[in-house]
Amino acid sequence: QNRVLQEVRVRFSLRPPKNVMNLDNFNSLIELFFYQSEKQDSKSVFLQWLNPNNNKKFTWEETKINILKLSKIIKENVKEGDRCLLVSENRPEWFISDLAIMLAGAITVPAYTTYTKDDYKYLIEDCEPTLIIVSNNDMLKKLNAIIDEKNFIKKVITFDELEKAHHNLNIIHKEKYLDFNFIMKNDLSEKDKIQNLNLKRTSAACIIYTSGTGGNPKGVILSHGGILNNLVGACEIMKPLINSRPVFLTWLPLSHSYEHCVQFAQIAVGAKVYYAEKIEKLLDNISEAKPTIMTAVPRFYQNLYNKININMKKQTGLKAKLISATIKLGKKKLLKEKMSFFERLLNSLLDVLVRKKIKKQFGGNLKAFVSGGGALDKEIGEFLNSIGLPTLQGYGLTETSPVVSCNPIHKIKVETVGPPFKGNKVKIAEDGEILVKGENVMLGYWNKKEETDKVIINGWLHTGDIGEINPEDGYLKITDRKKDIIVSAGGDNISPAKIENMITNELEIDQCMVYGDKKNYLVALIVPNKDFLKEKEKINKIIEKINNKLTLVEKIKKIQLINENFSIENGLLTPTMKVKRKKVTEKYKNQLENLY
Numbered sequence: 001q002n003r004v005l006q007e008v009r010v011r012f013s014l015r016p017p018k019n020v021m022n023l024d025n026f027n028s029l030i031e032l033f034f035y036q037s038e039k040q041d042s043k044s045v046f047l048q049w050l051n052p053n054n055n056k057k058f059t060w061e062e063t064k065i066n067i068l069k070l071s072k073i074i075k076e077n078v079k080e081g082d083r084c085l086l087v088s089e090n091r092p093e094w095f096i097s098d099l100a101i102m103l104a105g106a107i108t109v110p111a112y113t114t115y116t117k118d119d120y121k122y123l124i125e126d127c128e129p130t131l132i133i134v135s136n137n138d139m140l141k142k143l144n145a146i147i148d149e150k151n152f153i154k155k156v157i158t159f160d161e162l163e164k165a166h167h168n169l170n171i172i173h174k175e176k177y178l179d180f181n182f183i184m185k186n187d188l189s190e191k192d193k194i195q196n197l198n199l200k201r202t203s204a205a206c207i208i209y210t211s212g213t214g215g216n217p218k219g220v221i222l223s224h225g226g227i228l229n230n231l232v233g234a235c236e237i238m239k240p241l242i243n244s245r246p247v248f249l250t251w252l253p254l255s256h257s258y259e260h261c262v263q264f265a266q267i268a269v270g271a272k273v274y275y276a277e278k279i280e281k282l283l284d285n286i287s288e289a290k291p292t293i294m295t296a297v298p299r300f301y302q303n304l305y306n307k308i309n310i311n312m313k314k315q316t317g318l319k320a321k322l323i324s325a326t327i328k329l330g331k332k333k334l335l336k337e338k339m340s341f342f343e344r345l346l347n348s349l350l351d352v353l354v355r356k357k358i359k360k361q362f363g364g365n366l367k368a369f370v371s372g373g374g375a376l377d378k379e380i381g382e383f384l385n386s387i388g389l390p391t392l393q394g395y396g397l398t399e400t401s402p403v404v405s406c407n408p409i410h411k412i413k414v415e416t417v418g419p420p421f422k423g424n425k426v427k428i429a430e431d432g433e434i435l436v437k438g439e440n441v442m443l444g445y446w447n448k449k450e451e452t453d454k455v456i457i458n459g460w461l462h463t464g465d466i467g468e469i470n471p472e473d474g475y476l477k478i479t480d481r482k483k484d485i486i487v488s489a490g491g492d493n494i495s496p497a498k499i500e501n502m503i504t505n506e507l508e509i510d511q512c513m514v515y516g517d518k519k520n521y522l523v524a525l526i527v528p529n530k531d532f533l534k535e536k537e538k539i540n541k542i543i544e545k546i547n548n549k550l551t552l553v554e555k556i557k558k559i560q561l562i563n564e565n566f567s568i569e570n571g572l573l574t575p576t577m578k579v580k581r582k583k584v585t586e587k588y589k590n591q592l593e594n595l596y
Contacts, residue, residue: 001263001373003020005336008125008372008474009269011468012358013323015547018173020417021035021233021268023228023229023231023232023268023325024232025226026228027197027199027200027201027377028102028197028200028201028203028205028224029099029195029205029227029228029264030099030102030199030224031101031197031199032231032264032267032268033067033099033267033552033559034064035536036103036267036268036270036509037060037061037063038577039188039213039270040060040270041060041061041510042059042060042061043059043061044059044060044272044390045057045058045272046057046059046060046063046272046273047063047092047095047275047369048060048092048272048273048275049090049091049092049272049274049275049277049279050274050275050276050285050288050289051275051277052277053089054093058092058096063092063095063096065164065185066096066100066184067096067099067100067103067186068100068181068188069183069184069186069188070096070097070100070157070183070184071099071100071101071103072106072188072241073155073157073178073183074100074103074104074106074131074462075104075105075156075412076245077130077131077155078104078106078130078154079105079130080105080106080132080198080250080519081105081106081204082106082107082129082131083107083109083110083122083127083128083129083130083207084101084106084107084108084109084129084130084131084132084133085109085123085127085131085132085133086098086101086109086110086111086132086255087110087111087113087115087120087131087132087133087135087139087342088133088134088135088159089113089132089138089278090250090251090253090254090274090275090276091135091137091159092260092537093159093180094135094254094271094594095254095256095263096274097133097157097182098110098206098254098260098263101127101133101596102199102205102224103197104415105197105198105199106130106131106463107204107205107206107207107208107221108205108207108218109123109127109129109175109206109208110206110208110254110260111123111209111255112253112255112278112575113135113139113255113257114253114549114569114575115142115252116571117142117143117145117146119205119217120142120143121146121193122216122217122479123145123209123217124143124150124153124470125150125220126219126446126447127207127446127447128150129152130152130153130154130155131152131153131154131155131156131157131593132147132155132156132157133156133158133159133334134156134157134158134159134178135158135159135160136158136160136161137157137160137161137168137169138145139157140158140169140433141169142246143171143414144171147176148172148173151350152475153176153293154540155176155177156176156177156178156459157177157178157179157180158177158179158375159180159181159363160180161226161228162178162179162182167551168348168434172408174405175298178246178296178509180348185337185549186464189502193416196372198330199432200224200225201223201224201225201228201242201439202223202224202225202443203220203223203224204221204222204223204224204443205223205224205226205227206221206222206260207219207221207446208223208256208257208398210259210398216453218446218448219256219441219445219446219447219448220398220442220445220447221444221445221446222257222398222401222443222444222503223361223401223439223442223443224437225439226401226441226442226443226515227261227264227401227440228264228401228403228474229401229420229423229424229438229440230400230440231261231264231265231268231420232421233403233406233421233422233423234262234265234268234403234406234420234421234566235265235268235522235534236408237270237370237392237394237406237408237409238265238269238293238543240409240410241292241367241368242269242292242464243407243416244456245271245272246269246271246292246293247271247272247273247290247291247292247293247365248262248266248271248272248273248274248292248293248294248295249260249265249274249275249285249286249289249291249294250273250274250275250276250575251275251276251279251282251285251296252295252296252297252373253576255575256373256575256576257396257398257401258295258372258373258399258400258402259295259575261401261402261403261530262295273357274288274289274480275290276289277316283361286361286362286363287361287363288363288510289363289364289575290363290364290365290459291366292365292366292367293363293367293368293369293370294368294369294370295369295370295371295372295373295575296369296370297371297373297374297577298371298373298374298375298376298377298380298551299374299524299577300577301371301376301384301391301504302377302380302504302508303320303382303383304366305380305383305384306505306507307550308387309384309507310360310507322354325346325350325352326350326355326386327383328389329343329346329347329350329386330347330350330355330385330386330387331382331385331386332347333347334382334385334412334414335382335387335388335422336429342558344577351388351495353488354386354387354388355387355388356495356522357386357559358388358389359388359389362389363424366389367390367409368388368391368392369390369391369392370385370391370394371391371392371393371394371395371408372393372395372396372402372406373576373578373591374576374578375478375497375501376391376393376412376414377502377505378414378415379505380505381393381414381415382414385412386412389485390409390412391407391412391414391474392406392408392418393407393414393416393417393418394406394407394417394560395417395418395476395478397463397465398442399441399442399455399463400424400436400438400439400440400441400442400459400461400463401440401441402438403440404417404420404421404424404426404434404463404476405417405420405421405426405475405476406418407475408596410555411473413475415477415594416470416475416476416477417477417478418475418476418478419474419476420474420476421440423439424436424437424438424439424441424482425437425438426442426469426476427460427469428469429462431463431466432466432467432468433463433464433465433466433482434463434465434466434467434476434478434481435460435461435462435463435474436461436463437459437460437461439583441456441459441461442456442568443459444456445592464481464482465478465480465481465482466479466480466481466482479495480493480495480497480498481497484496484497484581486514486515486516486517486522487517488516488517488518488519488520488522489519489520490520490553492553494516494522495555496513496514496515497525499514499522499550499554499556500512500513500514500524500555501526501548502549502569503526503542503543503546503556505548506542507529508528508529508531508532508535508538508542509526509528509529509532509539510528510529510530510538510540510565511526511527511530511565511566512524512525512526512527513566513579513581513584513585514584515592519594519596521555521558522553522554522555522556522557523556523558523559523560523592523595523596524543524556524558524559524560525556525559525560525584525588525591525592526539526559526560526561527559527561527562527564528563528564531562533563536561539559539561540559543556543559557595558595559595560588560589560591560592560594560595562591566579566580566584571583572587
């Protein structure tokens with residue numbers, strides 16, 4: 001086993017030069033991992049799942065050995081370029097499997113654990129995986145029937161309780177199944193040395209399916225070079241945030257392109273990575289992990305904003321005055337407005353009296369939140385930054401590996417998504433659409449050449465987002481989503497996202513969707529906070545207040561209250577908590593049309 005690892009050391013220590021990690025010098029994400037694992041203390045913990053029932057820690061050395069062992073089994077069952085479906089909650093084995101698939105020359109196809117049986121059927125029939133890696137019996141239950149049905153699936157590897165699965169699920173082809181723990185008990189031998197990898201920067205690393213807000217998901221093929229290219233900008237953003245070894249808490253699904261890329265950024269900076277037990281335990285997990293950096297989607301920050309606001313409004317007397325001053329002066333500092341000597345002094349004092357206490361609730365070491373996967377409301381961004389939770393808004397899409405731009409810590413402009421990463425070029429088309437070009441742009445959609453040719457024209461990816469670039473500092477601002485724009489009967493272009501953000505920022509309202517394409521006025525479906533379900537009059541007054549801030553064509557004329565939340569389970573939210581407009585419209589078509 002040691003001889004095999006020595007061979008790995010020789011193979012992956014050829015580049016880059018000593019003490020200089022130039023990401024342009026790597027051919028693949030595999031090379032990045034093995035290079036970084038050689039620099040790290042082999043006994044230091046790299047990966048840990050905060051699950052009390054499965055709290056195993058993986059050192060850098062154990063991670064490496066597990067990748068080699070699993071890769072050996074995968075290689076025996078796949079050809080170069082074969083797809084391997086990976087269905088698991090976030091845990092160390094997810095990372096190990098992803099890297100082992102790549103090392104075997106195959107392509108990872110991550111899938112959300114929240115998918116339905118039909119979703120998995122669609123994915124499997126679309127990408128035809130040769131091998132499936134699945135975490136547990138519950139996941140296997142959804143996949144079992146289709147696995148038996150498809151001859152192209154040669155092998156299934158499970159992380160947990162294989163015997164129990166055989167017994168409970170009446171598995172027909174038992175010889176197809178392997179246990180991850182059994183694989184890890186095998187030793188590596190001399191003949192298991194890594195053969196020369198044929199991976200190039202243009203080789204496909206993964207196929208990540210889009211969340212399908214407007215129809216069936218499309219498989220986005222991302223290259224090794226595309227993700228490595230993206231890491232250059234990510235490392236630039238992280239550099240001023242890191243004094244010593246950074247700690248990450250991973251809770252967004254790794255099957256999403258945003259968190260999937262973050263795991264390679266974690267390798268690049270030699271981080272310690274904790275995986276959250278589950279979303280319900282997130283705050284406990286934050287206290288335990290004490291992360292340096294946390295990534296999340298806007299919905300998380302919106303919930304956080306509402307919770308902190310509720311607690312702050314309960315305060316009275318001196319406490320209330322201190323909080324008010326914290327927000328006021330924090331905002332002044334953020335917007336780089338002139339402050340008097342007394343204000344600067346008071347603001348420094350508030351760092352200790354208020355902001356330090358707020359940070360302590362997030363472990364005490366948090367240097368920054370990073371927001372992506374959707375538009376962060378300006379008011380929320382200003383609030384979080386003001387109270388001592390620096391929040392860097394970025395922008396990207398699965399098709400760009402995934403980040404296009406991000407705010408740096410030294411110059412946060414909350415109404416923007418920051419300047420573009422060095423690795424890509426960004427320009428605005430005549431109709432306002434944001435176009436992106438560079439190595440980070442996808443290789444294409446899996447099995448969909450026509451769809452690919454529609455969005456990549458002369459090397460420029462047409463993002464479907466509308467935006468503008470500030471000529472003075474190059475900061476990019478997203479103003480709308482091209483396909484979500486509502487065009488009224490009078491021909492006015494209206495942004496539903498802007499209005500929806502204003503509505504859901506109210507504590508009494510959980511979710512909403514604005515509707516009115518080709519109509520004379522706008523209406524809204526509203527999911528009130530459970531305490532306000534029967535308070536239609538109160539909700540009406542809130543809408544009236546919001547209408548006063550809107551132009552005539554943006555005003556909401558009528559509302560329909562509904563008592564069922566948009567959720568992943570009922571198919572109305574994507575796994576990253578974006579509303580599936582098409583599905584919501586289909587489900588509530590009658591109620592919406594009755595408002596006209």
